[in-house]
Amino acid sequence: MSTASEGLHARLRLARGGFTLEVEFATAAHGVSALFGASGSGKTSVLRCIAGLTRAQEGFVSLGDECWQDEARGRFVPAHLRSCGYVFQESSLFAHLSVRHNLEYGWKRVPSSARRVVFDDTVELLGIGPLLARRPATLSGGERQRVAMARALLASPSLLLMDEPLASLDEARKGEILYYVERLRDELRLPIVYVSHSIDEVVRLADAVIMISHGRVVDIGPVSGRLEGGSVIDTRVAEQDLAWGIARLEFSGGSFYAPDVDALPGERVRVRIRARDVSLSLAPPRDASFLNVLAGTVAAISDEPGASADVQLDVAGTLLIARVTRKSIAALGLAPGRRAYALIKSVAIDRTSVGYA
Amino acid sequence: MRRPALLYLIAAAALLGLTALAFAVGRYPISPADLWGVLSGDAPARIQSVVFQVRGPRVMSAIVVGAALAAAGSAYQGMFRNPLVSPDILGVSTGAALGAALAIFFSVNTFVVQLCAFAGGLAAVGMVYWIGSRLRRHDPLLALVLTGVVIGTLLGSAIALLKYLADPYNQLPAITYWLLGSLASVAPHDLMAAAALTLLGLAPMLLLRWRINVLALPDDEARSLGVDTARLRTLVIAAATLVTAAAVAISGIIGWVGLLIPHAARLLIGPDFGRLLPLAMLLGAVFLLAVDTLSRTLSSVEVPPGVLTALIGTPFFLWLFALARRSW
Numbered sequence: 001m002s003t004a005s006e007g008l009h010a011r012l013r014l015a016r017g018g019f020t021l022e023v024e025f026a027t028a029a030h031g032v033s034a035l036f037g038a039s040g041s042g043k044t045s046v047l048r049c050i051a052g053l054t055r056a057q058e059g060f061v062s063l064g065d066e067c068w069q070d071e072a073r074g075r076f077v078p079a080h081l082r083s084c085g086y087v088f089q090e091s092s093l094f095a096h097l098s099v100r101h102n103l104e105y106g107w108k109r110v111p112s113s114a115r116r117v118v119f120d121d122t123v124e125l126l127g128i129g130p131l132l133a134r135r136p137a138t139l140s141g142g143e144r145q146r147v148a149m150a151r152a153l154l155a156s157p158s159l160l161l162m163d164e165p166l167a168s169l170d171e172a173r174k175g176e177i178l179y180y181v182e183r184l185r186d187e188l189r190l191p192i193v194y195v196s197h198s199i200d201e202v203v204r205l206a207d208a209v210i211m212i213s214h215g216r217v218v219d220i221g222p223v224s225g226r227l228e229g230g231s232v233i234d235t236r237v238a239e240q241d242l243a244w245g246i247a248r249l250e251f252s253g254g255s256f257y258a259p260d261v262d263a264l265p266g267e268r269v270r271v272r273i274r275a276r277d278v279s280l281s282l283a284p285p286r287d288a289s290f291l292n293v294l295a296g297t298v299a300a301i302s303d304e305p306g307a308s309a310d311v312q313l314d315v316a317g318t319l320l321i322a323r324v325t326r327k328s329i330a331a332l333g334l335a336p337g338r339r340a341y342a343l344i345k346s347v348a349i350d351r352t353s354v355g356y357a
Numbered sequence: 358m359r360r361p362a363l364l365y366l367i368a369a370a371a372l373l374g375l376t377a378l379a380f381a382v383g384r385y386p387i388s389p390a391d392l393w394g395v396l397s398g399d400a401p402a403r404i405q406s407v408v409f410q411v412r413g414p415r416v417m418s419a420i421v422v423g424a425a426l427a428a429a430g431s432a433y434q435g436m437f438r439n440p441l442v443s444p445d446i447l448g449v450s451t452g453a454a455l456g457a458a459l460a461i462f463f464s465v466n467t468f469v470v471q472l473c474a475f476a477g478g479l480a481a482v483g484m485v486y487w488i489g490s491r492l493r494r495h496d497p498l499l500a501l502v503l504t505g506v507v508i509g510t511l512l513g514s515a516i517a518l519l520k521y522l523a524d525p526y527n528q529l530p531a532i533t534y535w536l537l538g539s540l541a542s543v544a545p546h547d548l549m550a551a552a553a554l555t556l557l558g559l560a561p562m563l564l565l566r567w568r569i570n571v572l573a574l575p576d577d578e579a580r581s582l583g584v585d586t587a588r589l590r591t592l593v594i595a596a597a598t599l600v601t602a603a604a605v606a607i608s609g610i611i612g613w614v615g616l617l618i619p620h621a622a623r624l625l626i627g628p629d630f631g632r633l634l635p636l637a638m639l640l641g642a643v644f645l646l647a648v649d650t651l652s653r654t655l656s657s658v659e660v661p662p663g664v665l666t667a668l669i670g671t672p673f674f675l676w677l678f679a680l681a682r683r684s685w
Binding site: 079086097108 | 574582
């Protein structure tokens, strides 16, 4: 991973009505940084300020050694001069033009000497080759968004901003798009800032997460272990049991089974296991339906008000979080250092929790 | 996509045929043989003078004004993403009318009336644009349109005041006549000036046709695709205003052409501005030439073309409106 100075650096202050946005963060030179937070937390405003669509009253935005905004020196590069692609929640395409001609709008604007992408490669990367001759009206929501992503990329941006590009899609389409966003992340050497309020999306896609709440950055860093309510484990597909439709996923602390994993043996996938789907036991269960039993040591127990708590279980170096009631913690006598077994229902690990790592 | 070449061909053929017809009919009919004689240069002097001095400027100005209004309307409808927008939306016609009414009120000659109309049109749009772009808290297009409506109303009141104050035997009919629009008294040199200004305004529209399409996208998306929408809008407004003001200055206010023709052209050829503009201009020329020819042959007293365009335009427009709205 490169140093932060080669990526995006943003420091923004924007007061509007009763809402104040005040954030500062830096991203790596490539990979996905997720801006994660609830609706109304200011994620989209941050993205708009980076793109120059909104001018932060005080701010500094730079990408690598290119400075896009520095209010201290009165510098503000307008949106149309920033080399950043923007994928909106719902993108508009020209209804009267074919997909190919829609794509050429961003493409033709860039002088050929300044192009950083190849038309056909981008089309192939997003799997829209078969759609080129079609009219936007005949595309599904997912296809439209893929075309919109391609259009943004064909303008040869040095930064890609995505504002909840899956928000208007149904669950099945979301999976389809996520696959392509993963391909962008893996094949393009450019930073992507991805706005989302979905933990599943962030876990699948992001390398780093910037958590925003009420216009402030509350946490920033690698995704693993950062998102509350669950744990993220990088695994490798050990085998696919086609007879039962489940895959065995290996990680440093052992292996577990997950249903309907869309990956081949040997491929690396990242799995998110929600804390409330993990039960704890002092002994391995017998005659129970749990397929996944992982032995570990209690590392920590969260101290928060309420009836339940998060128990961190160290499974050979991988942290697994279980959300259990305080009553259970007391009944089992759980405390840091205590051996325990994590029990995970395989069906709790669904498709949307599994992504390419 | 329909075949644009065929549409252009039909429209151009219609314009050519109609032009010949317009030269032939009128108070002094000219036979096709004589018309051919004029073209080949061996027609009687009297016929030559009817064609070149009387009918020529009028026919040509109908073509120029019709094409100009349709071009400006096409640009505005694309830019405002609204098929119900006419070139008058930012007050160019009302401004021109006020300029003309003022000039008539102070009893100056025809040339100064035209000049004042032209300047009034530019000034009105300039004022609307200046105020509209200062209302930064609002969507820029909405601010422009609302400012245009408000300023238009204000200028309309000023015109009403001038009509009230004007000499009822001399000035008032002149103002009213100007406001109704007419191509009857266009002199050749007026026409040349208007045609030159129209070409000047058309040039940026043609050169920017590809980008003008991008204005149909939401502002944020167009900007993120690298288009300076604010500057582009200013350019389009300036070009369309120039074209409209030049036309209105010689013809007075002839409504409906700039609203109806771009809309009809878009139904025929689709919204791509590069294709739409030539067709709209051809159809605008055909339409106004037909209306003007009707207005001078229908009865012994000329029917103002603005009245005829409204008579034809209103039902046609309602019919278009009742049809499904095409996507942009």
